[in-house]
Amino acid sequence: MLNQTAANVVGSQGQENHEQSHPRFLAHHFHSSEQQFDSGKLGMWLFLITEVMFFSGLFCAYAVYRSTHPEIFIYAHQFLDANLGATNTIVLLCSSLTMALAVRSAQTSQQKMLVVYLTLTLIFAAVFLSIKYVEYSHKWHAGLLWAGDFHPVAGHEHAHDGDGQDAGKTTVMPRDVGVFFSIYYALTGLHGIHILGGMGAIIWILIRAVRGDFNAEYYAPVDFVGLYWHLVDLIWIFLFPLLYLIH
Amino acid sequence: MSVLQMETESAAVNERPSAENYLNCSHGFWSWAATRDHKRIAIMYLISVLGAFLLGGIFAILIRMELWTPQRTIMDHDTYNHTFTLHGAVMTFLFIIPSIPAAWGNFVLPVMLGAKDVAFPKMNLASYYLWVGGALFLLAAIVLGGLDTGWTFYTPYSTTTNSSVITASIGVFILGFSSIFTGLNFIVTMHTMRPVWMTWFRMPLFLWSLYATSIIQVLATPVLGITLTLLVAERALGIGIFDPKLGGDPVLFQHFFWFYSHPAVYIMILPAMGIISEIISVFSRKPIFGYRFVAYSSIAIALLGFLVWGHHMFTSGQSRISAIVFSALTFSVSIPSGIKVFNWLATMYRGSIILTTPMCYALSFIFLFTIGGLTGLFLGALATDIHLHDTYFVVAHFHYVMMGGTLVSFIAGLFYWWPKMTGRMYSEFWGRLGCFGVFAAFNLTFFPQFILGARGMPRRYYNYPPEFQLYHQISTVGAFLLGASLFVAAFTLIHSLFRGRKAPANPWGAASLEWQTSSPPPLHNFESDPCAGDPYDLDSQIYDPDLSGYRFRVESERLHSTNDSAI
Numbered sequence: 001m002l003n004q005t006a007a008n009v010v011g012s013q014g015q016e017n018h019e020q021s022h023p024r025f026l027a028h029h030f031h032s033s034e035q036q037f038d039s040g041k042l043g044m045w046l047f048l049i050t051e052v053m054f055f056s057g058l059f060c061a062y063a064v065y066r067s068t069h070p071e072i073f074i075y076a077h078q079f080l081d082a083n084l085g086a087t088n089t090i091v092l093l094c095s096s097l098t099m100a101l102a103v104r105s106a107q108t109s110q111q112k113m114l115v116v117y118l119t120l121t122l123i124f125a126a127v128f129l130s131i132k133y134v135e136y137s138h139k140w141h142a143g144l145l146w147a148g149d150f151h152p153v154a155g156h157e158h159a160h161d162g163d164g165q166d167a168g169k170t171t172v173m174p175r176d177v178g179v180f181f182s183i184y185y186a187l188t189g190l191h192g193i194h195i196l197g198g199m200g201a202i203i204w205i206l207i208r209a210v211r212g213d214f215n216a217e218y219y220a221p222v223d224f225v226g227l228y229w230h231l232v233d234l235i236w237i238f239l240f241p242l243l244y245l246i247h
Numbered sequence: 248m249s250v251l252q253m254e255t256e257s258a259a260v261n262e263r264p265s266a267e268n269y270l271n272c273s274h275g276f277w278s279w280a281a282t283r284d285h286k287r288i289a290i291m292y293l294i295s296v297l298g299a300f301l302l303g304g305i306f307a308i309l310i311r312m313e314l315w316t317p318q319r320t321i322m323d324h325d326t327y328n329h330t331f332t333l334h335g336a337v338m339t340f341l342f343i344i345p346s347i348p349a350a351w352g353n354f355v356l357p358v359m360l361g362a363k364d365v366a367f368p369k370m371n372l373a374s375y376y377l378w379v380g381g382a383l384f385l386l387a388a389i390v391l392g393g394l395d396t397g398w399t400f401y402t403p404y405s406t407t408t409n410s411s412v413i414t415a416s417i418g419v420f421i422l423g424f425s426s427i428f429t430g431l432n433f434i435v436t437m438h439t440m441r442p443v444w445m446t447w448f449r450m451p452l453f454l455w456s457l458y459a460t461s462i463i464q465v466l467a468t469p470v471l472g473i474t475l476t477l478l479v480a481e482r483a484l485g486i487g488i489f490d491p492k493l494g495g496d497p498v499l500f501q502h503f504f505w506f507y508s509h510p511a512v513y514i515m516i517l518p519a520m521g522i523i524s525e526i527i528s529v530f531s532r533k534p535i536f537g538y539r540f541v542a543y544s545s546i547a548i549a550l551l552g553f554l555v556w557g558h559h560m561f562t563s564g565q566s567r568i569s570a571i572v573f574s575a576l577t578f579s580v581s582i583p584s585g586i587k588v589f590n591w592l593a594t595m596y597r598g599s600i601i602l603t604t605p606m607c608y609a610l611s612f613i614f615l616f617t618i619g620g621l622t623g624l625f626l627g628a629l630a631t632d633i634h635l636h637d638t639y640f641v642v643a644h645f646h647y648v649m650m651g652g653t654l655v656s657f658i659a660g661l662f663y664w665w666p667k668m669t670g671r672m673y674s675e676f677w678g679r680l681g682c683f684g685v686f687a688a689f690n691l692t693f694f695p696q697f698i699l700g701a702r703g704m705p706r707r708y709y710n711y712p713p714e715f716q717l718y719h720q721i722s723t724v725g726a727f728l729l730g731a732s733l734f735v736a737a738f739t740l741i742h743s744l745f746r747g748r749k750a751p752a753n754p755w756g757a758a759s760l761e762w763q764t765s766s767p768p769p770l771h772n773f774e775s776d777p778c779a780g781d782p783y784d785l786d787s788q789i790y791d792p793d794l795s796g797y798r799f800r801v802e803s804e805r806l807h808s809t810n811d812s813a814i
Contacts, residue, residue, distance in 0.1 A: 148485020
């Protein structure tokens, strides 16, 4: 089968689509919409892997300091408001639900619902960032910044004691508490930047959804942005207990 | 078929390159700057990384000139620190890491797959511009106060020095994204764009090596990204994660850095090994020996490469048990590397070896890489590493693997695919002469450094005891000869652009798909779909004097005519 006459021809993948009209969003170098979709999906998953590796460096730093300086984490977590953190967790979970419903709407060509769900997702994301802003600004005023600028203001120290039992108890501040806040700001800050990036992506597909680009035949961008959004949500699911719920 | 007919047909085949191809199908600045054609992007990458190589080479020559005498020769010690740092940073981040994947991978990968382009052409172009952006930041660091940390950016020095670490870090961060985009693109392309008949084990081995490389690029590079982000935050804000004054741990930086940078040396060497697998087989006129072993060994190297980073830190205070474990794991990497070298040798055994320029470079690679690999064993063993760490022995080992390995293989690929890329043949005489010069001058430059290191000359030192001067001077002479030889190679190729004869579609008789299309290929790579076949079935090709190149052997020309052979 190796000679010229008996040559196999490569292009058998492309047969099914040649007689039909060329799909609107099919790039020239793909044989079929399925091939394009599979490529995009695999590419998106690989991108998500790079995101996981990106955050894993910080999780690793967290693990190292948590194991070498557990007292810092036990002392410092009381400055984080578990109620606000829990609210934000619920907000992000809701946004993941609306995002999933948006993908479903795109797959079933329900354009109006797609627009509604994407808008809802955007609103949830904005609520998340607003709550995060409240938390950040409170810490800013209390002087609870990263290690280099860690100057806690007296009187703010017991503001957010979760269960109320330890409220009156004065604990001696261990050394190097600032490192906890460094890790806190690095993790939540990076996560916040990813939320912002996700909002940008959602706005982009929202514009395209309003324009009517998506339907049951072509919904890949909605799907891929959805995957990204779920990953950002998932990272927060890990951040919340690791930072807010330390005992 | 009459002779006349043959002539007109072959003339037609020879005419095709001067007809429409990817180089002349469109003109003007934007037809290049905004192109999504992987072949044009590959050429832009090729020129850019060669520019970076020239820059890094100038820094190298300056270092060698300064070391001519034990005291000051041409520059003061601060400038010297800047020079070796920039040599390292430019060569690693701007040249070696992108060199083979971004230039040769981009050019060859889709053609070897019989595809029109990579899966994400826009991302491919973006990857190039990210490289340019990263390079600009790195060059800006030179202007804005230089960089004197060494290419490794070790804390706490990198957080206290007043050179422009932040600018350089941002540059390397951006270059990391460029590398991730390339790797991601390649993995997806190999998964989804292969023709149906091309199973994983019918892919050329260069693609296997690129696949392994891409895995590392996707998995390891983000860790460098977060490490440099933290380094920038450390310098700008003082987050204290790496700063012992604020309760941080500088050794953690080394762990983070080497978690990327050790796998990164496999980003550098794996595609080089892939090129060698192609060339050794083609110019021994024999199928590659132990195809599956060579293919799997690439993946094995990629995965084992993630487990050995601690061998850069044997003396930095990690625990004894982790040093022992890292040392043991380090030796395990030599198994797949050994598999490759033995399979190349077995491929050549009883082959009909043709000493073309690419083959000469490939043979140099095997020799130099083997020396580099074997001297690595001294560094992987804990007891000897205590004596040898941070000496010129490490410098020589690294250069034997990275320059004798990756660079030589890069040039081998340059001479191998040059006819395909440009449509011109070069002078074999000058090509081989350049290769001999590179090989001899390389050994002259770096072999004395093994002796220097074994006798205790530390790396990165500005002054040295007078008894080392002879070795340093031999090394410096070698460096100049090496530079001259590389210029011989460069002029051979540049000369071919103007005076070289037209390249046939298949000048080497290789059986992988890129040789089935014209030289240079048309915009969409193939006029008609390429024929299925085993990439190492070199018997399928026969030399045709009318084409002055190879073509498919028809059945009657087969020596051992068996229908079910090969694939």
